[in-house]
Structure formats: structure tokens, C-alpha cells
Amino acid sequence: MKTEFKYSILFILLTASTWCLAQNEAANWVFGQRAALDFNFGYPIPEQGSQIDTQEGCSSISDRLGNLLFYSDGSTVWNRNHSIMLNGEGLFGDKSSTQSAMIIPKPNDDNIYYIFTVDDRARANGLRYSEINMTFDGGLGGVTSNKNILLETPTTEKITAIESADGRSIWVISHKWNSNEFISYLVSDTGVNTTPVISAVGSVHQRTNNNNNNSIGYLKASPNREKIASVMSYQNNETQVFDFDAATGILSNPITLSNYSSEDIGPYGCEFSPDSNLLYVTEIDRANVISKVHQYDLTQPNEAAILNSAVVIAVQNDEELGGLQQALDGRIYIAVQGGETLAVISNPNEIGTAANYDFNGVYLDGNSSHYGLPPFIQSYFFATNVFRYTCFGDTTEFSINTSTVIDGISWDFGDPASGINNTSTDINPTHVFSSVGEYLVTITIDTEGETQVVYRTVTISEQPEPLNLDPLVGCEDSNGLATFDLLSAIPEDITSNPNVSVSFYETLDDAENRVNAIIAVSDFENSNGSQTIYVRLQNILSADCYSISELELITAPIPNIEAFDTAFFCENNPGDYVTIDVGPLEGSLSDYNFLWLETSETTSEIMVQSQGDYTVRITPIATISNQNPDGCYAERIISVSSSSVATITDVAVNYGNSITVFANGIGNYEYAVDDVSGPYQDSSQFSDLEPGVHTVYVRDKNNCGIVDSQFSIIGFPKVFTPNGDGDNDIWQVKGLTAQFQPNAKIYIFNRYGKLMKELLPTSEGWDGTFNGNLLPTGGYWFSVTLQDGTIYKDHFTLKR
Numbered sequence: 052m053k054t055e056f057k058y059s060i061l062f063i064l065l066t067a068s069t070w071c072l073a074q075n076e077a078a079n080w081v082f083g084q085r086a087a088l089d090f091n092f093g094y095p096i097p098e099q100g101s102q103i104d105t106q107e108g109c110s111s112i113s114d115r116l117g118n119l120l121f122y123s124d125g126s127t128v129w130n131r132n133h134s135i136m137l138n139g140e141g142l143f144g145d146k147s148s149t150q151s152a153m154i155i156p157k158p159n160d161d162n163i164y165y166i167f168t169v170d171d172r173a174r175a176n177g178l179r180y181s182e183i184n185m186t187f188d189g190g191l192g193g194v195t196s197n198k199n200i201l202l203e204t205p206t207t208e209k210i211t212a213i214e215s216a217d218g219r220s221i222w223v224i225s226h227k228w229n230s231n232e233f234i235s236y237l238v239s240d241t242g243v244n245t246t247p248v249i250s251a252v253g254s255v256h257q258r259t260n261n262n263n264n265n266s267i268g269y270l271k272a273s274p275n276r277e278k279i280a281s282v283m284s285y286q287n288n289e290t291q292v293f294d295f296d297a298a299t300g301i302l303s304n305p306i307t308l309s310n311y312s313s314e315d316i317g318p319y320g321c322e323f324s325p326d327s328n329l330l331y332v333t334e335i336d337r338a339n340v341i342s343k344v345h346q347y348d349l350t351q352p353n354e355a356a357i358l359n360s361a362v363v364i365a366v367q368n369d370e371e372l373g374g375l376q377q378a379l380d381g382r383i384y385i386a387v388q389g390g391e392t393l394a395v396i397s398n399p400n401e402i403g404t405a406a407n408y409d410f411n412g413v414y415l416d417g418n419s420s421h422y423g424l425p426p427f428i429q430s431y432f433f434a435t436n437v438f439r440y441t442c443f444g445d446t447t448e449f450s451i452n453t454s455t456v457i458d459g460i461s462w463d464f465g466d467p468a469s470g471i472n473n474t475s476t477d478i479n480p481t482h483v484f485s486s487v488g489e490y491l492v493t494i495t496i497d498t499e500g501e502t503q504v505v506y507r508t509v510t511i512s513e514q515p516e517p518l519n520l521d522p523l524v525g526c527e528d529s530n531g532l533a534t535f536d537l538l539s540a541i542p543e544d545i546t547s548n549p550n551v552s553v554s555f556y557e558t559l560d561d562a563e564n565r566v567n568a569i570i571a572v573s574d575f576e577n578s579n580g581s582q583t584i585y586v587r588l589q590n591i592l593s594a595d596c597y598s599i600s601e602l603e604l605i606t607a608p609i610p611n612i613e614a615f616d617t618a619f620f621c622e623n624n625p626g627d628y629v630t631i632d633v634g635p636l637e638g639s640l641s642d643y644n645f646l647w648l649e650t651s652e653t654t655s656e657i658m659v660q661s662q663g664d665y666t667v668r669i670t671p672i673a674t675i676s677n678q679n680p681d682g683c684y685a686e687r688i689i690s691v692s693s694s695s696v697a698t699i700t701d702v703a704v705n706y707g708n709s710i711t712v713f714a715n716g717i718g719n720y721e722y723a724v725d726d727v728s729g730p731y732q733d734s735s736q737f738s739d740l741e742p743g744v745h746t747v748y749v750r751d752k753n754n755c756g757i758v759d760s761q762f763s764i765i766g767f768p769k770v771f772t773p774n775g776d777g778d779n780d781i782w783q784v785k786g787l788t789a790q791f792q793p794n795a796k797i798y799i800f801n802r803y804g805k806l807m808k809e810l811l812p813t814s815e816g817w818d819g820t821f822n823g824n825l826l827p828t829g830g831y832w833f834s835v836t837l838q839d840g841t842i843y844k845d846h847f848t849l850k851r
Contacts, residue, residue, distance in 0.1 A: 075507065076156065077379055077427040078117035081129075082109045083386070086418040088393075090379045091117040091508055095393075096591070097416030100133045107373075107423040108144065108151025108208075112164060116491070117508050120185065121192055122425070125151025125168045128183070130191040136183070137193030143176035144168030149208035149267050149319075149374075153426055158219045159240040162186050168199075169210050172263040173228035177204025180243055202245055203227060203234055207256050209270035209281065214430040216276075216298035221428055224279065224300070228266060231255045233279075233293075235300030248300035252293065254307070259286040269320045269374055272429040273327040278349065280321045280330055288317040290332050292349065292357075306354040308347060310361055312336065318345075319422070322375035322383050324399040325432055329406075331364075331383060331396065333372040342372040344385065344396075344408060365394070365408040373422030377432045384412065386420045392566060393420055411566040438507070442514035442596040443487045450479045451494065459497040464509075465490040484511040514596040515551055515588035518542070522603040524676045525577065526683035533606040537572040537584075539678045540602055545588065552589045555602070562587045562599045577604050607674040607683045611637060616689045620660060621755035622717065623695040631689045632656035633667050644670045644682070665689045694718035696756035697749040708764050709738035710747070718751040727757065742766025742785035763791040767833070770848045773819035782847065783816030784835055796836040802829065819849050827851065 080088040087098035111122035119131045125144020128136040144151035148171040157163035164183040170176035179199045187193030205228040212223045220239040234247035268282030276297040282290045289309040293302040311317045313336035320333040330347045348360035373386035385394035395412025439448045462475045468485040494505040523540045525533030537555050555569040556562035562585035582604045590596035613634040620629040633655045646668045670684035697714040712735040721731040742764045750757045763786035771782040787795050797810035808817045828851045835843040
């Protein structure tokens, strides 16, 4: 005997006897600037590879198992491989049209689809459709010759779709321009009926203020097929809600919602809650750079009461919120112009702030949204079912949101290895899957004598284990920043696993919510001494399966050293060497590793005997790690040169008792006269030297030695007084000695030229006598004949 039971849950009644709902056809979203989301796993997972780049309109479709088939911006169609579909260019939609494209499957035909397109701002291309046959191009599909078939022109930028009352056919609904007429086209198993059902109801959509901006705004049907919402932006600045007859395609009984303050765009996107009781509308106030999300309670009895129920659940500064779209998880997602996230309303059946609006609802993995999100046949969302905890070993939870009373429900988890646990009749069952893999879950719903079957694919995936990561050490640059290659901290078996994605976040909250991911993973900069970031390992097959690990970043200073120095050794000393070292360092030498690059020595000092540049790499031991094996080193260069003692080649005696010293050698020399201790000077010239014998000293500045040489300055007294007082009694030429010019001849003459005396340089000198007689006061002349024959003449005075 069958036990009768009923569940008071939200479910939309369909009249078809046994029909497999195509809910998974809404599993893949492609939109914005190469953004894509996969809802097959119960939560949105960002995908890469999309080629779409559209400001507004877009559409995508999947098969009944949730596999992406193709997508379009209204002008181009791309297949599942993200290549342009065969004959997939030149459709007459426009990616700047609010809802430029809408994909509709042909009932009872798995191969034929129709793309309905609407032109931008009520232009001449109007509403058209093109046919796609999925058997073309080896199963990738192609647009047939039934392309850009005109249905109506001109039209607004609006289009939506909902199942008809027969549970098989689909109504495609748009709106004429310069008219108040809605047009509903029925798509059945015989194709597109090109004769529309016309509903002349509501406001006229027409040109205002010399533009067609009133054509902008979304058109949406409620999941229960009972309501249609139409948004008119700009001058009309209103949203109208109509009753809809799913059997006839007729709209009626308009109510007008006009509580919007902006005329610069104004209301734009709209969406019904899963239970069809609430309506959400986005408003863009471009002039004040603000957006709002309005909520209306459609269960209220009349227009005034509905307006009075209006609640602004979100005010977003400096952002423009665009289209809204319900997803398979029962949430409503909101496009953000230029944003790397979508906003989300997590509990859209709840009134007011309980609806739980979150601006950073889902991260798009580096891609971006614009104004549009892909529309779907709204009755796909009549029974949004959610499953959670899909990691192997988890207890997976299932639930279903529907909109009326049902008589019974049964679940087949597609896991026969689990035995008697493979099925359940609970409204919210749980199941532990027997192994990793993909399972087709079948949900059979009985309601008022009818049976509905929903299929969902569940993938049970491995959960990545948390990592025990060594700190990542980065070296501080001159600006106090360290650059880290974050991926270098992750083991290769993780980074090479195609089923695991690795992402990095600066806060734990960001890691858990997958927002604000660090983009510059190969050159992340940090100026803190130590910072902890968070590593999320995500199994790409399941949003539930992830782990979060901590990674410590240590910013280490490069050692403060004297970067350059010089040293010398003396070539004139056989076996000489010089000791060079690492210079002064902070702390102890034991805190560092040293490597002399030219000699491979590892000591703090080395001895060298040849010229050249010697580089020592100085590395604090504390900065060396597995991820930073070289550590934070600095390099000191010591330039080693050789030097030697000088060779004096000449001392040139110049006019004015000056000399110039000539010395050769590879050293750097300095000079002194008569005192080996100096002072020394860099110049090799000396002046105003006294007549006589002197010694010049040439010293190598690098301490390789001193050489000397004697020289003489020839001079004579201008006056002498031979009076026997012992002072200046003898006249002699100075600078002529036994060492210098010993064979020179000195001749003294009176003023008449008579030779008075002949002297040798070695003699004592002349005492002022001639033949024993004292000569008188007066002037006398002399000549000096040097050994090389040079003759020098001058005169002096003798005084008595």
C-alpha cells in the first residue's frame, strides 16, 4: 500500500505528463570580457578560454548534462572549443544591445537550436532568428542557411523566454518600437511560428528627446510563468510588471513602478526571485556615480502596495550594476561594469536585507563583467536544487527549492556501489559517494498526478591536503621592497597537477571567499619584515574541495658592506703577496657565508699575488632557504694592483737653482729632498735650492720602497771678506766636489784679465792673495771649465 505524503515546499507545477527538464542547459555562463562561470558543481567556478567581449548582450547554452555547447554576443557564435562556429559570423544582433541574443532549443530535438537576436537602439535589423544544427562540423555545430530570418522591425533591445503551458513549447517574447505591443512567438517541435501573439498593453516604447534610449532595459519572465517584467531606462524611467498567460502568450494587467531618482540610465536590469514572489531591479545613476538594487514584493494586492513595499537592499558607490540573472544554485547574480567580480543576492526569496547582498559575490579569475549576463528560459529555474560538500569522504547534502505542494520525491544518486544507500525519498537527503568520479543524479518529483524528472551531474573530487610550507625569503632592494615568486614555494607535484589550481591571498577571509587574489604571483612585492599570506589549493572539478595553507614571507635585508676597495703588492719583492678581506660586517663572521668567485675560496680573507678584480659574495646564513638557495647576498669587489720601487733616471738641474727628477716604474710615486722622512710631495720638481750637494728621495706610495740619488747645485759667493775673522774668508765654487766634477778647472782673474788663481774643486778655495800678497778690494772674475768642456763665467767682489 502506497503511503501518501506531501511536502510544503516551493515548486512550479508543470502539466506535461513525464518530461525531463532541461535545467542544466543554464549550467555555463559566458559574458563580459572573456568571463565564464560553471555552475555544474552547485557553485560558480570561474573558467578560462572564453573569446567573448561584449558590453551588454550575450547568451550561452549547455546540454542536459551541463556540458557547454556554444555561446554568442548576438553577432558571432563560438562553439564549445571557443572557436567561431561554422557560418557563425554576421548575425544581426549587436553586443551593445541590452539582450542581444537568446538561445532556444527546439523541443524534442537534441540537435537544433535557435538564436533570437535584437538590434541596438531600435535599429533596422530588429528581431531575427538563426538556426543552429549541432551535427555540423563533427558535432561542434554550425549555423544553417536559416540565418537572420526577420520576425519584426524595429524592436526594443528586450527579449525573454518561458515555457508554455504545454510543458514542451517555449514562448519567446519581445517588444515593438514606437508601440505598446509585446510580441510572443511560440517555438515548438515544428519550429518557430513566425506569427506572433500581440499584447497591446502598458507604456508606449518610443523615441524621446531625439534618441532611442527608451529601447534599453531588460525583459524577464518569472520562473512560475505567471509574470513578465519590463524595464525602460532613461526618459521613461520605469519598470512595468504584467500578468502572463503561458497557454496563450498574452500579457495583461500592467502595474508601473517608477520610484527611481536617476534619469541618466535609471532602471536597467531586472530578475524575479526563485519563488516568483519578489522582483529585483538595478538602477544606475551615472551622474552621481552610484547604483542601487531595488526589491519589490509582488504578493501585495495592488500597485500602490507593491510600490510601498519597495526596499533598496544595496547602494553601491562608484560602481554601475547591470543585468541580474538567477542561477542553478538559486542565487541571483548581478553584473558589475568593468568588475572582476559579480555581485550576488544569496537569499533572494527573503525580504529586505535578509536577501543578503554581497558586492564581491564571485571572483571571475582575472576576467571582467560588463553590463550584461546571459539570459535563459526562465522556467529552467522552477526547481533550483543545490548540493554541497562534494569532496571524497564528505557527506554530500542535497536540497531542492520549488514553488508549490508536491506529493512525493525520490533521488537516485547514480552510485550503485553504495547499495541500498543509492536512493532516498527524503526532501533534503544526504549521500556519501563510494569513490571519486562523476555521478548522474536523477530527481523524480510527483505532483498532482504528474511526474517531473530533473537530472544533475555531481562530481566527487579529491580534496587537496593543506601544505606545510617553508617560509619564502625575499631580498630587500634599495627601495626597501622584496620580490617573491610565490609559486616557487609550492611543491612541483601540486603545480603540475592539472586538476588543482593554486591561488594566493593576503587575508584568510579573501582566501575563503576567493576574492582579491594576488595577481602578481611571480613578482609579488612586500615591504614588511614578515607577512603571512594564504594559499588556496582548489580542486577545479569541485568548488567544495579546497584547502587553505599559510605561507610566511620574510623580507630580508641585503648585507650592508663596503662594496669597493683596493690593494697592492710589490713586484720588486719576490714572493710578495697581499691579504684582502670581506671588510667590516654587522655581527659575527660566523653569521655569513663567503665565496670568492675567482678562487672559489670560502674564508673571510685570502692572499693574492696577481693583479685583477677579486669579488667576494657575502651571504647572511639566515636568508638561505630551499626556495631561496642563494640567500640575500651582497658582493664586494677588491681591485688588486701591483706596484714597485722607482728607478731614478736623471736629476736635471735647471736655471734658478731648481731641479726636475725623472723616475720610471709601475708605482705611484712621491718626492723629497735631503730628508728621507720628508716631507714628500707629488711633484717631481723642486726650486730655490741652496748651492751644494743634495740627495733626492723617490718613495712608492704603496710602500714598495724608497730610492735616492745625489745631485749638486753649482753656486758661488757674490762677496767674500778674507780678513782673518773666520767668517767668509775663503771663496770657492759650491757644488763642485770630488764626487761631482772633480776634474773641473776654476780660474780667477782681476779686472784686467790677469790670472790670479787656479783652483781644483777639491781644494780649500782662494784666500784673496797673489804670490803671498793681499789683493785689494774690488771686483774679480772667474771661469769654470766643467769636465764636459762647458765653461761658466761670472764675477764676485772681494772686500777688505
